[in-house]
Structures are given as C-alpha cells and as structure tokens.
Amino acid sequence: MEIAGIFKYLFERLEATGLGQPWVDLISLVAAAVIVFGFLSVVALFLVWLERKVSAHYQQRLGPMRTGWHGWLQTIADAVKLLQKEDIIPSTADRPVYFWAPIIAFVAAFAVYVVMPFGDGLIVSDLNIGILFILAITTFTIISLLMAGWGSNNKYALMGGMRSAAQVVSYEVPMVISVLAVIVFAGSLSMVDIVESQAKIYQWYIFRVPFGPIAFIMYIIAATAETNRTPFDLPEAEQELIAGFNIEYSGMKFAMFFLAEFVNMFTVSAIGATIFLGGWQGPWLPSWVWFLVKTMALVFVFMAFRWTYPRLRVDHLMEFAWKYLIPLGFANLILAGLMKSSGWFNW
Amino acid sequence: MNRDELIKYLTDKFQDKLELLETGAVEPFFLLKDKSFLVELCRSIRDDSRLHIDFLCNIAAVDTCERFEVVYNVASVKKKIRFDFKLIMEYDGAEIDSVQEIWPGANWHEREIWELYGIDIKNHDNLTRFMLPDDWDQGHPMRKNWDAPDFKRMPEV
Amino acid sequence: MSKGLRTEEFTINMGPVHPSTHGVCRFLLTMDGEVVVKAEPVIGYLHRALEKICENRTYAQCIPVMDRFEYCTSMSCNMVLALAVEKMAKIEVPERAEYLRVIMLELNRIASHLIWFGTTALDLGAITPFLYGFREREDILDLFEMTCGQRLTYNYIRIGGVAKDIPPEFTPKLKKFLDIIDGKIDDYEKVLTYNPIFITRNKDIGILTPEMALGYGVSGPALRASGVKFDLRRDDPYSIYDRFKFNIPIGQNGDCYDRYQVRMQEMRESAEIVRQALAQLPEGDIMGRVSRAFKAPACEIYSRIENSRGEMGVYVQSDGKSKKPLRLKMRGGSYNQLQVMPELIKGLKVADVVAVMASLDIIMPEVDR
Numbered sequence: 001m002e003i004a005g006i007f008k009y010l011f012e013r014l015e016a017t018g019l020g021q022p023w024v025d026l027i028s029l030v031a032a033a034v035i036v037f038g039f040l041s042v043v044a045l046f047l048v049w050l051e052r053k054v055s056a057h058y059q060q061r062l063g064p065m066r067t068g069w070h071g072w073l074q075t076i077a078d079a080v081k082l083l084q085k086e087d088i089i090p091s092t093a094d095r096p097v098y099f100w101a102p103i104i105a106f107v108a109a110f111a112v113y114v115v116m117p118f119g120d121g122l123i124v125s126d127l128n129i130g131i132l133f134i135l136a137i138t139t140f141t142i143i144s145l146l147m148a149g150w151g152s153n154n155k156y157a158l159m160g161g162m163r164s165a166a167q168v169v170s171y172e173v174p175m176v177i178s179v180l181a182v183i184v185f186a187g188s189l190s191m192v193d194i195v196e197s198q199a200k201i202y203q204w205y206i207f208r209v210p211f212g213p214i215a216f217i218m219y220i221i222a223a224t225a226e227t228n229r230t231p232f233d234l235p236e237a238e239q240e241l242i243a244g245f246n247i248e249y250s251g252m253k254f255a256m257f258f259l260a261e262f263v264n265m266f267t268v269s270a271i272g273a274t275i276f277l278g279g280w281q282g283p284w285l286p287s288w289v290w291f292l293v294k295t296m297a298l299v300f301v302f303m304a305f306r307w308t309y310p311r312l313r314v315d316h317l318m319e320f321a322w323k324y325l326i327p328l329g330f331a332n333l334i335l336a337g338l339m340k341s342s343g344w345f346n347w
Numbered sequence: 348m349n350r351d352e353l354i355k356y357l358t359d360k361f362q363d364k365l366e367l368l369e370t371g372a373v374e375p376f377f378l379l380k381d382k383s384f385l386v387e388l389c390r391s392i393r394d395d396s397r398l399h400i401d402f403l404c405n406i407a408a409v410d411t412c413e414r415f416e417v418v419y420n421v422a423s424v425k426k427k428i429r430f431d432f433k434l435i436m437e438y439d440g441a442e443i444d445s446v447q448e449i450w451p452g453a454n455w456h457e458r459e460i461w462e463l464y465g466i467d468i469k470n471h472d473n474l475t476r477f478m479l480p481d482d483w484d485q486g487h488p489m490r491k492n493w494d495a496p497d498f499k500r501m502p503e504v
Numbered sequence: 505m506s507k508g509l510r511t512e513e514f515t516i517n518m519g520p521v522h523p524s525t526h527g528v529c530r531f532l533l534t535m536d537g538e539v540v541v542k543a544e545p546v547i548g549y550l551h552r553a554l555e556k557i558c559e560n561r562t563y564a565q566c567i568p569v570m571d572r573f574e575y576c577t578s579m580s581c582n583m584v585l586a587l588a589v590e591k592m593a594k595i596e597v598p599e600r601a602e603y604l605r606v607i608m609l610e611l612n613r614i615a616s617h618l619i620w621f622g623t624t625a626l627d628l629g630a631i632t633p634f635l636y637g638f639r640e641r642e643d644i645l646d647l648f649e650m651t652c653g654q655r656l657t658y659n660y661i662r663i664g665g666v667a668k669d670i671p672p673e674f675t676p677k678l679k680k681f682l683d684i685i686d687g688k689i690d691d692y693e694k695v696l697t698y699n700p701i702f703i704t705r706n707k708d709i710g711i712l713t714p715e716m717a718l719g720y721g722v723s724g725p726a727l728r729a730s731g732v733k734f735d736l737r738r739d740d741p742y743s744i745y746d747r748f749k750f751n752i753p754i755g756q757n758g759d760c761y762d763r764y765q766v767r768m769q770e771m772r773e774s775a776e777i778v779r780q781a782l783a784q785l786p787e788g789d790i791m792g793r794v795s796r797a798f799k800a801p802a803c804e805i806y807s808r809i810e811n812s813r814g815e816m817g818v819y820v821q822s823d824g825k826s827k828k829p830l831r832l833k834m835r836g837g838s839y840n841q842l843q844v845m846p847e848l849i850k851g852l853k854v855a856d857v858v859a860v861m862a863s864l865d866i867i868m869p870e871v872d873r
Contacts, residue, residue, distance in 0.1 A: 407833035411821075411830060420819060429740070489555065
C-alpha cells in the first residue's frame with residue numbers, strides 16, 4: 001500500500017481549490033512539516049520504550065510491565081511527569097545560554113528530516129545537496145552541548161561539555177569520510193539518487209567489497225560517537241561526572257535533551273540504512289516498510305552496543321579517532337576512487 | 348622461628364627495653380618500658396634480617412580507667428612472625444612519637460588516636476579532623492570519662 | 505617568544521553522594537585539566553561509633569554489632585570476634601560447627617566478590633554485568649535466609665559455635681548452586697576479561713608496588729595482585745582451613761587488571777573449598793559449652809582472619825572483672841587501601857580514579873566504623 005499515492009491525491013485536491021501558488025506551497029510545506037514532526041515524536045516515544053525493554057531483556061529482567069500491555073504507556077507517563085515538574089534554573093547560570101541550549105539540540109535533531117527519504121516518493125524536499133545538508137545540520141548539536149556545559153555554571157557540566165565538543169568534532173571526520181566513499185560511487189549528493197543506485201541487493205554499498213564494509217563499520221563507530229552513546233558516552237558518563245552536561249537541567253528542558261538524543265539515534269540509523277543498506281529498496285513489501293525495517297535493525301545494533309560494552313576514556317577515544325580511524329578512512333576513500341575510475345563495479 | 352625462639356631473640360636484642368607480659372595470648376606480648384625508644388625499636392625490627400617486620404597491622408589506644416595504653420600489632424609477611432607490644436602512659440601529657448616514617452600506614456591510625464583519645468603525636472604531618480564532624484567541640488569521645496547528654500550506658504547484665 | 509597560556513589548577517569535589525564512590529566517601533581532587541595532581545580523602549560520613557558501643561555490651565551482644573562493621577561480609581566479622589573470645593576463654597568448638605562456619609565464610613566471600621564484580625563493571629560503564637552478578641548473589645542470599653533468617657547481617661557465627669543448624673533443603677540447593685557457579689564465572693569472563701576497552705581502562709593503571717603495599721598495610725587480593733603470596737588461610741591458619749586444598753592466585757604487575765583477575769580466580773577457589781567442606785561435613789552439635797554468665801579472663805588478644813578485602817582483625821582487651829570488653833578495636837582491610845589510594849591516583853585522570861577505587865574494593869563501613 002503506497003502512501004505516496006495518498007499524498008499526491010491530497011496535493012492535487014489542494015491545487016484544485018485554486019488558492020494561488022504561494023498559498024498552496026505554504027500550506028503543503030506546513031502540512032509536511034507537521035506530519036514529519038508528528039511521526040518523529042511517535043518514533044522518539046517508541047524508541048524510549050524499546051530501549052527500556054531491550055535493556056531489560058539483556059539484563060535478565062522484564063522492564064516496564066504494568067502501564068498498559070507490556071508497558072507501552074510508560075513513556076507517555078514519563079512525558080506527563082516531566083511536563084509537570086518545576087523548572088529549576090540555577091541562580092548563577094548564564095540565562096540566555098542556559099535557555100537556548102536544549103532548544104538548539106531539539107531543532108538540530110528534527111531539521112535533518114527535510115531530506116530523509118522515508119519511501120519511494122516520500123521525501124519532503126529532494127535537495128540535490130541532500131547528504132551535505134544532513135552532515136552540516138547534525139553538527140549543530142556540538143553548539144548545544146557546549147552551551148549547556150557553559151551555561152549551567154557547574155564544574156562537572158563544563159567538563160562534560162568540553163569532552164563532548166572534543167569527541168563530536170573528532171568523530172565528524174571519520175563519519176564524513178566514510179560517507180564520501182559511497183558518494184564517490186553514487187556520483188551525486190542527493191539522497192534519492194543514492195538510494196536509486198542501489199536497486200538490486202548485490203548493489204547495496206555494504207556488499208561492495210572491499211571498501212563497502214570498511215566504510216560501513218567506520219560509519220557505525222563514528223555514528224555511535226556522534227550521538228553520545230556508549231561506548232562513547234563520556235559527556236554523560238553517569239558514573240564519573242553524574243550526567244555531565246545535563247546535570248542542572250530538569251523538567252521539560254531535560255526531556256528535550258533526552259528526546260533529541262533518541263531522535264539523533266534514529267537519524268544516524270536512517271542515514272546508514274539509506275546509504276549502505278539500500279534505503280527503501282526491496283521486493284514485495286511497500287517501500288516505507290523496508291525503510292523502517294532497515295532503520296530499526298541499525299537502531300537495535302546501537303542498543304546492543306550500549307548494554308554490552310564498558311566506556312572508553314577520553315584520551316583513548318581521541319587517539320582511536322585521530323590515529324586509527326582517519327588514516328583508515330582516507331585509505332578507504334582512495335581505494336573507492338580507484339575502483340570507480342577503473343570501472344570495477346559497473347553492474 | 349617459633350614462639351620461644353622469638354621471645355629469646357627479642358629479649359636478647361633489646362635487653363631491658365622490652366618486658367614480656369603474660370596475657371594468655373598465643374603471640375608474645377611485650378611492654379616497651381622506654382617511650383622514647385619507640386622509633387628506634389620499630390626501625391630495628393623492620394631492618395633486622397631475621398625478623399623483617401614490614402607489616403603494621405594495627406595501632407590501638409586503650410583507656411583502662413587508670414592510664415592510657417597504646418598497642419602495636421606487627422607482623423612479618425616473609426618470615427611469618429607476629430607479635431605485639433604496648434606503651435603505657437599517664438593521662439596528663441600523654442604523647443607518643445609517630446612511626447609513619449617507618450610504616451607509612453601508621454599515619455591514619457595515629458590520626459584517629461589523636462582525634463578520639465587526645466593523645467598527642469609528635470612528628471605527624473596531618474593532625475586534622477578525621478572521623479568526627481568538622482565543628483566537633485565536645486572533647487575526646489573514646490575516653491572512659493567522656494559523657495554526653497544522649498549517651499546511655501547499658502545496665503550490667 | 506610566545507607567551508604560554510595561563511592555566512590554573514582547580515579543586516573538584518567528588519562528593520559523598522556519588523554513584524561511584526562505594527558508600528559515602530568524599531575526595532577533594534586538585535586537578536590540572538583532566539589530570540589529578542593531589543587527592544585527599546575525607547571520611548567520617550558513616551562513623552557510627554561502633555567501638556564505643558562495643559565497650560558497653562557483653563561479648564555475646566557485641567556479635568550483632570560486629571555484623572555492621574562490614575556488612576558485605578558479615579560472617580567474617582562475626583567469626584573474627586568469636587575466634588578472639590574463644591581463644592581468650594579457651595572454649596572448644598565442635599566439629600560440625602567448624603565445618604558450617606567454613607561453608608558460610610566462603611559463600612560470603614563469593615557473595616562479596618560478586619558485589620565487587622557488579623560494581624566494577626558498573627563504574628566502568630558496562631551496566632549489564634551488575635545484574636548478572638546480583639542474580640547469582642540471590643542464590644547465596646536465599647541459602648543464608650534459609651539458615652539464619654537474614655540476608656545481609658547474619659548474627660550466625662556465635663561464641664562457641666553457630667546459631668542454628670542447616671535445614672534439610674540447604675544441601676540440595678547448595679549443590680545446585682555449586683554446579684552452576686563455575687559456568688557463570690566463565691560467562692562473566694567472556695563479557696569482560698578479553699574486552700579491549702576493559703583492558704585499556706585497567707592495564708597499567710594504579711600500579712601498586714609490593715613495598716608500597718606492605719608499608720601501607722594493604723592486604724588481601726590487592727596485595728596478592730602485586731605478587732606477594734600472603735594469605736592468612738594458608739600462612740596463619742585459623743579454624744580448620746588446613747584441611748582443605750586450594751590454590752592462592754597471585755598477580756604480577758599490581759595494576760587494576762591483575763586485581764580483577766585475582767578476585768575472579770578467588771571466587772572459583774572459594775567454590776572449591778565449599779565443595780570439599782560439604783563432602784566432609786560430620787554430624788554433631790553445633791554449639792560448644794559456653795556458660796550464660798560468661799566472663800572472659802583478664803587478657804588481650806589480636807585475632808585476625810582473611811576477609812575478601814584483606815586482613816580483618818579485632819584487638820580485644822578484657823580486664824577479667826566485667827562481662828564487657830574493656831576495648832575492642834576493629835581493623836579492616838579497606839582502611840589501609842583507602843590510605844594508599846591518593847598515592848596511586850597521582851597523575852591519573854578522573855576516569856581512572858573511579859577504576860582504581862573499584863579495583864581496590866573499598867567499602868566505607870570498614871573505614872569509618
């Protein structure tokens with residue numbers, strides 16, 4: 001059942017009302033934004049519940065069971081609780097910086113979905129610099145982490161903010177390089193073009209040995225570091241810095257950071273699925289179902305990492321990025337370039 | 348070396364400074380008669396090649412109702428020797444030398460004795476508040492004559 | 505020449521309420537960036553004046569007070585006082601009671617090491633092994649609850665014997681536990697021991713040389729990991745430990761990784777001792793002849809046992825006139841290990857402070873009493 005058809009039908013009905021071009025554009029864009037935002041909010045809530053259940057089953061216990069069938073209402077209960085909490089602002093905090101940090105984190109998390117292909121024809125706007133736009137917007141998160149660390153006026157938060165800035169900046173480079181290896185092959189920065197160049201399963205970039213799997217593994221590692229998940233979750237290392245940069249946040253502001261982290265995890269999984277695993281391509285099932293299946297597989301991989309591995313120390317992390325991942329990434333990129341120019345993968 | 352050999356060795360080495368006490372314990376228990384000899388004694392038992400006492404187990408201060416006693420329990424890990432010795436002193440002007448230069452672990456034991464009993468420790472580098480709150484001003488709690496309004500003594504059984 | 509950037513040291517307080525200081529321990533860390541320059545532990549947050557309380561109680565009433573001295577290994581605390589009093593008053597303990605004491609002590613050692621395992625993994629960021637360790641510990645606590653009714657502070661090993669005999673369900677449940685424990689320890693090793701992240705966090709961190717360890721009075725697994733083969737069960741045998749065959753694991757470097765491996769191996773050796781004790785368990789009484797109006801003769805004694813954190817000792821002085829001890833000084837292993845910690849963490853980073861404290865297995869009730 002293709003939803004693209006429904007949207008096409010609704011768009012034609014809107015045009016037929018004869019409102020005039022600027023109004024039609026405005027209404028359709030606002031409607032698209034609302035639909036995407038609604039979908040992502042549901043996804044964020046679902047992911048919180050899923051994380052709790054997955055972690056519980058890894059740890060031989062059951063997780064939330066009482067609020068609804070197997071606890072599916074738990075996140076809604078938590079959201080209601082966070083909404084009605086008092087908003088505490090430390091008296092010595094830097095108020096504008098403290099206030100805008102969670103908002104920027106939230107906006108940066110959601111703004112990426114303008115160019116995310118949810119299925120065949122289900123994309124808000126197919127920019128021809130799609131992947132570049134995504135990599136640029138995801139970098140905004142650093143600003144919000146630094147603002148949170150500084151604005152809280154707390155030594156632990158400052159240390160968490162500094163660590164996170166160092167970490168995210170270091171791991172941007174391997175992420176971009178691994179994506180570049182794929183772009184060299186696809187020949188275009190547009191997300192739809194990248195997906196369409198993987199029409200058959202043997203054409204998926206993860207299977208294009210040898211540069212594909214290396215790029216995929218580098219991307220997964222860099223993505224874990226970008227979203228501050230274990231084993232790279234020093235900025236929020238609970239056991240050392242007691243929640244790092246979000247120590248002083250409570251109530252709705254904390255909820256924004258928390259939801260932004262889960263939406264970021266969904267984002268990097270979606271990008272990974274689009275670039276390496278063939279996006280919405282697949283037989284029999286509708287395209288958006290394939291997209292969701294592939295993204296959730298990667299989300300599950302990230303969750304498995306979190307509940308298995310201990311945490312890296314900050315200097316090991318930087319050493320790993322700069323001394324190992326980046327040289328490997330560049331070598332991989334040169335290899336991809338050589339293979340493309342020699343016509344190796346022309347099927 | 349077994350118990351008798353150890354007693355003979357120590358009494359020969361330190362002649363009139365150590366006196367053997369009959370306490371009913373398995374390990375020999377000595378009384379150090381000369382307080383100023385403490386650091387010398389500890390250094391020589393640590394450096395002696397037959398004793399090699401490198402492990403200080405415990406320093407305890409005791410308030411028998413007439414006087415203070417400070418008890419040292421020492422051991423040798425290599426030679427598997429254990430013995431104890433103690434010093435006695437009056438309540439007024441009670442002070443001992445610190446042995447932290449010989450066994451660094453004595454530092455905290457002595458700090459605790461200073462705080463809870465009020466025995467002065469010479470040559471200690473950090474005599475500050477330890478277990479009691481920073482604003483404690485009610486004396487030295489472990490002494491037998493210490494009292495506080497909420498301290499209840501249990502009846503004799 | 506360019507002017508250097510002006511840097512300043514700042515003091516950070518790893519406060520009494522912190523997820524990784526095991527109990528309420530406070531560190532004042534003077535830091536230069538991420539590197540610790542000086543560390544000063546501030547203790548006394550859990551000071552309950554147990555020694556003063558014991559001066560006011562008869563010997564039998566002191567046994568439950570000793571439970572609280574180190575509540576993770578309550579059986580050892582009971583045992584050390586019972587040993588002291590039995591030596592003073594020359595009380596005979598029956599055979600069955602001795603074997604039951606050994607079984608309970610070694611099971612308590614395994615339970616304490618499981619807590620250590622869970623909290624070490626938790627402090628380094630791997631949250632799942634914590635749940636696994638506590639799952640096995642539940643079996644041990646069920647066994648204890650069956651016998652003496654308590655899960656944490658047991659009051660079981662009394663002066664002259666043990667309090668209650670084991671019920672009939674105890675032996676089959678213990679046998680089932682002993683069958684699975686080796687496999688479970690292998691599972692734990694699979695998760696952590698060869699994990700590169702775990703190894704990088706622990707190897708060559710917090711190296712404790714044998715001279716430093718002995719000078720500061722460190723004992724137990726921390727001393728054995730530095731290469732000194734000293735175990736009170738072998739070198740200074742108490743109770744009936746000379747009847748059992750077991751190995752003593754030692755390490756080479758004295759870093760956090762060696763301390764981890766020594767403790768994992770010790771869990772296996774403890775299980776082996778329990779198997780041997782269970783096979784040799786005789787019938788008989790469980791309590792020797794102790795009079796109700798028990799008065800110890802005038803003597804002083806320092807008795808010690810090998811606890812899971814080192815040498816646990818108690819110095820008892822009795823004046824022969826009253827039924828209460830004149831002085832009861834408790835000595836715990838964590839006291840000395842916390843004393844040596846500031847020396848070990850000079851020059852390390854904040855993340856390593858947590859790793860070192862977890863590997864030394866310090867718990868605060870032993871330090872503060």
